Amino acid sequence: MSSVRERRRRKARMDAVRFVAALAITVVFLFPVYWLFMTAFKSPEEIFSNPPTWFPSRIHWVNFRDLAEDGDLRSIWNSVVIASVSTVLAMLLGTMAAYSLARFRTGGEKLAVWAISVRMVPPIVLAFPLFLMFASLGLVDTYEALIAIYVTINLPYVIWMMRGFIEDIPRELEDSALIDGCSRWQALVRVVFPMARTGLVATAVFAFVYAFNEFAFAIVMTRLEVVTFPVQITHHFQPMSTFWGRIGAMSIFGCLPVFFMIIAMNRFLVRGLSGGALKG
Amino acid sequence: MAHLRLENIHKRYGDVHAIRGVTLDIADGEFTVLLGPSGCGKSTLLRVIAGLEEADEGSILIDGEAVDDVRAKDRDIAMVFQNYALYPYMTVYENIAFGMRMRKLPQQEIGRQVAWAAKMLEIDELLDRWPRQLSGGQRQRVAMGRAMVRKPRLFLFDEPLSNLDAQLRDGMRTEIKQLHQTLGITTIYVTHDQIEAMMLADRVVLLNRGVIEQQGAPMDLYGRPSNRFVASFLGSPPINYIDGHVRVADGAAHLALSDGSSIPLAGPRAAAIAAAGPRPLTLGVRPEHFLVADGGDGAIRSRVTLVQPAGARVFVNFPIAAASMMGEFSARQRFAPGQELSLQLDMERIVLLDPETGRAVDA
Numbered sequence: 115m116s117s118v119r120e121r122r123r124r125k126a127r128m129d130a131v132r133f134v135a136a137l138a139i140t141v142v143f144l145f146p147v148y149w150l151f152m153t154a155f156k157s158p159e160e161i162f163s164n165p166p167t168w169f170p171s172r173i174h175w176v177n178f179r180d181l182a183e184d185g186d187l188r189s190i191w192n193s194v195v196i197a198s199v200s201t202v203l204a205m206l207l208g209t210m211a212a213y214s215l216a217r218f219r220t221g222g223e224k225l226a227v228w229a230i231s232v233r234m235v236p237p238i239v240l241a242f243p244l245f246l247m248f249a250s251l252g253l254v255d256t257y258e259a260l261i262a263i264y265v266t267i268n269l270p271y272v273i274w275m276m277r278g279f280i281e282d283i284p285r286e287l288e289d290s291a292l293i294d295g296c297s298r299w300q301a302l303v304r305v306v307f308p309m310a311r312t313g314l315v316a317t318a319v320f321a322f323v324y325a326f327n328e329f330a331f332a333i334v335m336t337r338l339e340v341v342t343f344p345v346q347i348t349h350h351f352q353p354m355s356t357f358w359g360r361i362g363a364m365s366i367f368g369c370l371p372v373f374f375m376i377i378a379m380n381r382f383l384v385r386g387l388s389g390g391a392l393k394g
Numbered sequence: 395m396a397h398l399r400l401e402n403i404h405k406r407y408g409d410v411h412a413i414r415g416v417t418l419d420i421a422d423g424e425f426t427v428l429l430g431p432s433g434c435g436k437s438t439l440l441r442v443i444a445g446l447e448e449a450d451e452g453s454i455l456i457d458g459e460a461v462d463d464v465r466a467k468d469r470d471i472a473m474v475f476q477n478y479a480l481y482p483y484m485t486v487y488e489n490i491a492f493g494m495r496m497r498k499l500p501q502q503e504i505g506r507q508v509a510w511a512a513k514m515l516e517i518d519e520l521l522d523r524w525p526r527q528l529s530g531g532q533r534q535r536v537a538m539g540r541a542m543v544r545k546p547r548l549f550l551f552d553e554p555l556s557n558l559d560a561q562l563r564d565g566m567r568t569e570i571k572q573l574h575q576t577l578g579i580t581t582i583y584v585t586h587d588q589i590e591a592m593m594l595a596d597r598v599v600l601l602n603r604g605v606i607e608q609q610g611a612p613m614d615l616y617g618r619p620s621n622r623f624v625a626s627f628l629g630s631p632p633i634n635y636i637d638g639h640v641r642v643a644d645g646a647a648h649l650a651l652s653d654g655s656s657i658p659l660a661g662p663r664a665a666a667i668a669a670a671g672p673r674p675l676t677l678g679v680r681p682e683h684f685l686v687a688d689g690g691d692g693a694i695r696s697r698v699t700l701v702q703p704a705g706a707r708v709f710v711n712f713p714i715a716a717a718s719m720m721g722e723f724s725a726r727q728r729f730a731p732g733q734e735l736s737l738q739l740d741m742e743r744i745v746l747l748d749p750e751t752g753r754a755v756d757a
Contacts, residue, residue, distance in 0.1 A: 284477065284479065286475040286476075286477055286479035287479050287481060289441075289444075289446050289466075289473070289475070289479070290473065290475060290479040290481075290540075291481075291492075292445075292446060292465075292466040292467055293444055293445075293446070293466050293467065293469075293471060293472065293473050293493075294467070294492050294493035294496055294540070294544075295467045295493050295496030295497050296467060296496055297465070297467065300496070305481065308481075308483050309482075309483070
């Protein structure tokens with residue numbers, strides 16, 4: 115009896131140690147985020163005070179108001195538009211290409227490897243040729259230019275990921291649908307998409323996050339009209355001063371779209387769907 | 395119900411010639427089993443019939459109408475797959491109803507059909523469940539229900555029992571046969587399991603390397619195989635082969651073996667063998683074609699090396715001319731390793747083969 119009690123006590127102790135360790139690690143990793151977010155609500159004096167102010171004495175909304183008045187929020191809208199449209203296009207084209215590679219072995223194994231190798235080129239190498247190209251077309255500082263670039267960069271990733279997800283779907287499910295009365299397109303919509311739902315969502319989230327955060331192409335391709343969030347945030351690092359409060363506020367705004375998207379998609383990101391399709 | 399005709403079907407995958415000119419007639423309501431070792435082309439042939447693969451040459455006719463350019467969905471065929479192929483994101487009801495929904499049948503009719511199939515397959519309690527909540531046997535029943543409700547012209551089964559354990563397989567095999575008897579739908583069933591084929595089929599089509607080796611009633615293939623491949627493939631334990639040379643003396647034939655001994659060939663067939671004169675010959679002897687003899691000159695003498703009792707039957711190993719044989723006898727007969735054996739061949743039923751061509755020899 116006593117050994118059982120002793121074991122339980124030891125287990126409780128270990129659980130407590132683990133909890134404290136996990137908490138410490140979380141605090142370390144979340145601290146910069148906390149500091150940035152708090153900075154958004156501090157007065158300039160509090161930002162630079164020594165010893166530092168851990169929590170603002172009162173919530174200052176001035177940074178958010180300044181961003182709204184100066185038109186900075188427009189850059190977040192630009193990022194949302196560019197990332198959304200480019201993700202939808204990349205997913206549409208990429209999934210169809212992946213289906214072709216997975217099911218019809220289009221181009222053999224070589225085409226699939228070539229597709230992913232495109233992703234391995236350092237983006238900055240392409241930035242200036244692309245700039246010249248888009249400049250000659252009069253497309254610099256337009257949604258179209260950045261959307262085209264992000265679709266191009268995301269396509270290999272989407273193709274590669276979706277090819278794997280589609281290959282994992284048992285072919286018999288599609289065959290069964292084809293015999294049950296589906297055309298190839300209907301089988302794609304009614305069988306492949308539902309079966310690959312988790313893969314589709316996960317891939318789309320990564321493609322969106324890439325496009326939303328991308329900096330190198332954005333700084334080369336934008337001027338005034340379609341400046342994106344990562345480029346706009348650098349405007350607050352000025353030669354004479356850095357506007358930490360605005361940077362903090364901008365960061366909060368910038369995190370929100372991705373944050374809400376992941377919350378909304380979380381259900382799909384974690385759920386495995388193919389259980390029970392085949393022999394168990 | 396439908397009559398199916400395949401005319402000179404060829405299918406190639408790159409350099410692999412998977413099906414080499416298969417011609418086959420399947421009568422209305424017939425239960426045909428495509429049998430063969432893995433890689434023989436039987437599943438490919440089934441997929442070609444289903445419209446999931448296109449034949450490179452040849453033609454498929456259902457009720458006299460060529461369907462080569464008809465898509466799978468319009469061939470009015472239902473198929474049951476080896477791994478069930480149930481849609482995991484649909485309930486049992488939705489799985490069974492899927493084909494009818496795609497064909498835009500009225501909801502009421504769909505409900506009636508699903509209820510009919512579910513009752514027949516005894517899965518009416520499971521209609522609200524998900525495939526992942528079902529056992530292997532239940533999943534197989536759902537897959538069959540999905541095929542049944544379509545009332546198709548052709549039923550295709552692609553090794554549907556391979557994933558089930560032995561006991562369940564026996565039960566499902568009986569159910570499939572009963573289902574065929576009840577519905578009378580022309581059925582093509584692919585398997586590599588010869589016992590399954592023998593028990594289910596009206597007709598067995600034995601394929602090897604993309605060609606039909608032999609087709610016919612199961613017992614015809616078993617009893618009168620056209621060649622060595624067919625003789626070897628059917629039967630468990632497998633057929634035994636005794637190689638020798640026919641010698642004729644005083645009008646009587648006997649088979650001289652490599653170790654100097656000989657087997658007298660008696661009975662009506664022996665006369666025909668003798669008439670054909672001396673030649674090399676292989677005797678294909680199924681385990682049950684060895685009979686215990688009561689000694690005498692005509693008997694084959696050997697010695698028991700191994701005894702394997704199997705309930706009502708007993709399998710006994712013994713050598714003939716250094717080759718190991720297996721005989722099957724009634725368990726009422728007693729055998730022990732080392733025991734002397736005196737055997738006869740059931741001459742009317744053994745298979746005679748030309749050792750060079752492997753083809754059956756008439757006699």
